Amino acid sequence: MSPGLKLVFEAWPYLLAFVVGVLIPRRQGLFERIAIGVVAALAVLLVMGLWPDKAAAADAPTPKEWPNLLNVIVFLPIFGSISVLFLPRQSPKLLRRFTMLVLGLDFLASLWLLGVPMTSGWHFQYIREWLPTFGIRYHVAVDGVSTWLVLLSTFTTPIAAYVSFGSLKTRTKDLCFSLLLLHGAMLGAFVSLDLFLFYVFWELMLVPMIILIGIWGGVEKIKAAYKFFLYTMAGSVLMLAAILYMVWTHKEIAGFVTFDYLALKNLVLPKTAALLCFGAFLLAFIIKVPMFPLHTWLPDAHVQAPTGGSIILAAVLLKLGTYGYIRFCMGMFAGPAWSAAANLAGLAVGGGVLYGALVAWKQDDVKRLVAYSSVAHMGFVMLGLFAATRAGVEGALLQMVNHGISTGALFLLVGVIYDRRHTREVREFGGLAKVMPVYAALFVLVTMSSIGVPGTNGFVGEFMVIMGAFVSLPLGSHGQLQAVLATTGVILAAVYMLSLVQKMFFGPLSNPKNANLPDLNVRETLALAPLIALIFVLGLFPNVFLDRARDSVASVIEGYQEGRKAYMGMEPGAAAKLRPRKGGNLETGYPEPPKPGGETGKKEPAPTAALDQAPPAGGAR
């Protein structure tokens, strides 16, 4: 068979996608058509990549994990942002292209994460001493949970950047710098396993986000930026205090200083201290999520932020709160988390799902409405996490990604109309479906995803969360009530989203200003297309996604249960202690802690030689 023919046989899905992509758009030039075709082919490549060829996968040896991959993923944008500083301010085209190139390369690099079977444990682990005196290391790794958040981030940020370049024409250099730095910081926070490193990234991402809101925002941008900053900061300083307390306690017991999450995870704190530390972490995370009553920064920030900023904020930044809860609260404070779960789940349902939906219903500003719908969606995510069943946590994880996709797409769509009319007031619109049919169709489609119509991604996540909460042991019979109440949130979601759709798109074209609005342009279509595609891929084949997260979720829940057992075993008033570590040195590179009971009182500082041992490359078990 000739190579050309072979190519056609093997690459027919991509070719088909390309051809369809070229054929679909109406009234476009050849160049735009080809661009759309390429995007379509790439999307198919991504989707095909999600299904490993099972027969081939069985035979193939376990793929090697390049330990530097995460470094590349995290630092490519960060170095990119530094490089942007050296590019000429006068040529925005160059700046934009460079930014898109870096983000695109980052996305391609992150696709490698899909090539590895995400068995439980840590992958692509990389450990490097950073500040050995303080036990601070550069320790990054991913598991099935963070992989998806990394991918979500690398997937949505280019879209957000692409959209931003369409609508923001001022101060391009600053924009590129902020976007890249924000991207790197978010990725860093998702992959770092050292609490200090995590904290650094956690705070680092605030700065570019404030710049994004504060420079390119709306009328009250400064107020919104302040509010965002102050809320987030208030939570995170408490978290820092808790981190320092844990590190200090760990040093008292184990004899050496470390900020490593995997080491601190084994620390069993006395009950009061555990509760306080849990509270501090929880506060930081639920502000970020955000959960009632700390959610009001979100609508303000969303309304004022530019479209690209809103997309990143909704799609990725909020996920840091939920991710933090899975990773740190469930990992390190299983006991307090377990005992508080039922109450917190009530808060998530009452204050998030129902309250958010009700408030969203009454909003006049489209973006504010979508922002409150975020509160409602994130309530579902938190409910799944509090339920701590496999379905619940998997559903929550899926819902995080779903929310990133559908709410990101909604913000993008709102941005489209804002660019045309410079208003977001619902009453300014009406009957838009007449003038912008494609826009209306896509808006309705994304709305369906947002309100969880089966077949789209929104349904699967909500369904799994509800099912997971209903059967949850930690929530008990309250969980069943909460699941039922959360289900009524599904009704309310339909109420507010469909009211919005009706007011915006249906009815007579009442406002003459809307009579000549152009439909979606190529840039907007290109940015939306991957999101729309993923809405269906995740809605119909969520398993390609959940398969990779399953082991990790199972081990998260296992750790949660074990942690709770250790916590319940603490006598009131007992001192902190260390749990025997499971993976031993393999995971952290640290020595075993001294056996409890033997030679208490004489705690030699940790032999520094142990720190010098080469960390395991790759770290997959």
Added chain:
Amino acid sequence: MHALQKLFPPTEFALLAVILLLPLLGAIVNGVFGKRLGKEAVTTMALFAIGGSFVASLASFWLLASAQSAAHAKGSEEAVRFLWKGWEWVRISGRHDMAQLPLAIDFSYDALSGVMSLVVTGVGFLIHLYSTKYMDKDPSYHRFFAYLNLFIFSMLVLILGNSLPVLFVGWEGVGLCSYLLIGFWFDDEKNAAAGKKAFITNRIGDFGLIVAMALLVYYVGSLDWSGIEGGRSNLLTRVQMWPVGNQVPGTGFLQASMPSVAEALNRPRFVSAASLVGLALFLGCAGKSAQFPLYVWLPDAMAGPTPVSALIHAATMVTAGVYLVCRMAGVFVLSPAVMFTIALVGAGTALLAASIAFVQNDIKKVLAYSTVSQLGYMFLGVGVGAFSAGFFHVLTHAFFKACLFLAAGSVIYAMHKRIHDTDASQDMRNMGGMKKYMPKTFAAFAMAWVAIIGVPGTSGFFSKDEILFKAYTSSVAMPVAGGKIMDPRSGKVALELWGWPSWGPTVLYAMGVLGAVMTAFYMSRLVFGIFWGDFKGWKIVKGWKEPEHDEHHDDHHEHGPIEGPKPKESPWQITVPILILGALSIGAGFLNAHPVHIAPLDHFLEPVFKFANGAKDVAVAGGKGPGVALHPNAHGLMWPLMLPGLLALVAGAGGAFWVYVQQAGGPAKALAEKLPGLHALVYDKWRIDELYEETIIGAVDSLAEFAVVFDRIVVDGIVARVTAFIVAASGTGLRLIQTGHTQAYAAVMVVGVGGLGWFFVAPHAAATVKPDEASGSYQITAAPGLGYQYRWDSDGDGKPDSAEFGSQASLPVNLERGEQKTVVLEVKNAFERVSKKRVTLFRPKADASAGGPGVVQIEQGPDGQLRGVVPGQNKPIELRRPAPPPPGGPGALPVPPGLRMAPQPPGRPNPAEPHQHQPGDVH
């Protein structure tokens, strides 16, 4: 035949994929490319897709029928089910996360779904054909067919899905298509609002369906049909509905003050899981099938194009609820109370909707209420356990109601050509005498009319008569002996079920007959109004609005016909489908004609309803499983019970003939004038919509308004503003210090440096104690400082150990058990200043470092039983055996034999005593 069987084995029945994917393909092609493909291509694509699907359905049905007869010949009772497995969708958690349930996108094909898919694709094809003409002039022609094909696809997913979640995909999918099609002409705010109303009302039903799925996962552990049928016996358990959790929150403090109130509040209430599941499922069915209280969306849904009303809101989608009840029959029969509720709600809805249909003038509205009413009949049928009868009514109703709608559409089409006003061309008062102009349409309409009013021999007669007959003779038996669910552990009665009330059959039958009278009356009114009399549409032209009240008003301003086309017969694309459907509504009755003993459908469906009709997976005393109980004299009652039905026909249709043909509507007008209030009330649909608007929607709305205000004033106001105010106030205060003068800052710095200097000049005596109780050696370590020298007084007698200050920074002290000692530390710094500190050491008597089992306190619980409580834990330890009467005097708590007391370690300090000294206390 053999080739087909070989090609499509029962476990890999890929023909289902063909049935499903053809409409989907049509939807995608028409939706994405439709505008460019042109009208012809869209028509071809849509018809090909749905026609191919119909052909595949026919083939499948044939295969199924032959497979079933083969199985029957072998004596197998099992329902034949063809499977086509798609892929694993998600995995959800079983009860308490003990197991994972994979949910697969699987499709199955059995008798029930076979018949249903034939109806959907067959009627769907006819309606598609009809629409090619009806929607001819519409600019969004391709969009219409894309939606319609998508609807067919969703409906097929609904009926072919092998599990509840897959069914749910179709369930919401048809809701979505219904939403899109009702709002198809979205220029009109009213249409869009109707679509939204339909979707949201359906969502309320979907809420029930999700809850039902959650309950099934929790109690049964499966969501696919065979799994639910196999595990349904687990539903016969009790569920505590109240209180949620251990007790009602806040009753803890009531316990002491008002124990009776607390007990009344906390008394647990139980329901059987089967009832819960049944109710939740029925909520879903009520939403989709427009039953009370969720029927309000269906009449509004007539805002959509007429073919949509025929296909979705009459023939197929709205019967999905009945389909689901039939599908889950095995679960429903476990709860007679729920079944009776369904029957009662069905009968009630039938009457309510029929009463509204009496006075409506919009012909589509009349048909819509008629649909609601007929759906009520179906639920009456399935509610009394006559599943095949109810399902048969689905079938016949699909034919005659689709025919009625399409014929009405044909009339509207003709009227619209003259009037060009959507509302006026649907108004019955503008019609009349149409049989002259539209003979074929009239023929089809009349065939459907005789069917729906139940003229003997027509399909409506057989199906309605069967339902009425079963309403009297059939009921649902208790699923367990005596209706008592036993607790397997204690052997006691856990829950007593509610049974079928004795007055039930009579009431249901009476309601059914009354409904039949009403049906005959209002349907005849409709037919007479449209086709008899004189055409009243001459004076109506484009832009005509109905005069406000006074109908006499018109008489004074009588003027002759205005120019315009005459109503004329519709083209063949419209008449052929309605004639076919009319013929079917006459003839389809013989699929299940029990009075004449021809019942192939009943026979065909029998294996499907096996679990509803006494399968023995749940044992009842007497050897029969849960299911339907027939009246002992059922067979003999068949003919007697038919008589009231025939009388109802005669009374209803005859009455309508008298009122509307012979008296030309005079008595009706007179009655309306006599009772204007009642007439207005019924004309306004009993103002149920307004009631909902005021109560439920109003409540949610004000709740939302409250939430907005709360968000602004409390959350953003108190949480954020108050914090901000405190910070700002302290900032304002501190700002007074910030003069901006460099010197002032420098002066403050000098003060600070001075303070630090003073700190260094003054000595500080501080010490830490490291206790070691086991050996009794205590180590006191003094804090270091600038040029510090130390002097110790180790025996506390006031005289230092040495006169000179030295560099000894720590002092070991040995203590006997129980000994207390005071040590004085003196510190001298570089400036020769001296400070003193007294350290008191105490070594406790007993070694408390070895931990024993925790102490358990005994206390009397609220129920009078003794229980143990571990201090610091809330959960009491249940005592296994009841406590013997207290042997000692009052106040002496007995030690129950069931409780092992914690051994008291010798010398362990009693925790009740206030302890004086902890080891290492520094005073």
Added chain:
Amino acid sequence: MMGQLVQHYVLLSTVIFMIGAVGFLVRRNILVQLMSIELMLNAVNLALVAFNRQHQGNMNGHMFAFFIMAVAAAEAAVGLAILLAFYRLKGSVNSDEAETLKH
């Protein structure tokens, strides 16, 4: 008075330092304030050199003094430049005029 003790130098140094500090605090003339700073730096230098004279093991005191001089020179240059700019802004060298810091 005995031979020179390190205390004498330190005392002298302290007093000069304090004169400088008080001058900095009391005077409102930026020129004088800058000169006061020079006084303080000189006082510190003196103390450093005196201590180094007492402990002759190394000459780090000298080295520190050397660097302090360098810094002092830089400080004087920049300080006077700022003074000039300030004068251009306000037309005066009174430090009370420099109060925008509080805003």
Added chain:
Amino acid sequence: MSVGSLFFSVCALVALVGAVSTVAAKNPIRGAVGLLATIVAIAALFLKLAAQFLAAIQLIVYAGAVVVLFVFVIMLLGPDANTGEKSAKVRLSRWGGAVLLTVITGVALFVTRKGFGPLVALGPVRADFGSTEAVGGLVFRNGLVPFEIATALLIVAVVGAIAVARSKPHAKKPRPAGHETRRLFAGPLHPRDAERPLPKESAR
């Protein structure tokens, strides 16, 4: 009183008087002279402390550069250099300063008497102590990096000083006519001079 003591006493007295006059002088030029006196006295004390190199540097850097810089600036400012502080607040703060000075000097006396153990006379001086070679060797061996940083600091300070002190061309004012070189020397040094007419361009 030995010669050494006398030398010390004289130098200390000069330094103190100079310091006080620096701070107390109404006219800054007198303050500058007082500062000069203090600096020279301290340089002398450096000599006494066997820090010959530092004494030289002290004279060169402080007396030669810094004080001269001050004097330049004072001259540049002219009469504006004297702020004439007269308010009650100023007087009060002066009294406060005097009291503070007295108190802290008392404390310092106390500390120096008590805080350093027995009073020990300074011993003999090592042979090469304080010489240029010794300090140079130290600076270029142990203190090379700080030295380089100090040089960088000085450069930055010079550039910064120029940047800060230079009068900025505001808002495109019409440039005063005249030859470049001429303007460099005869142009306005200060904004307030800009209004003054340039000296007439005399014939060459």
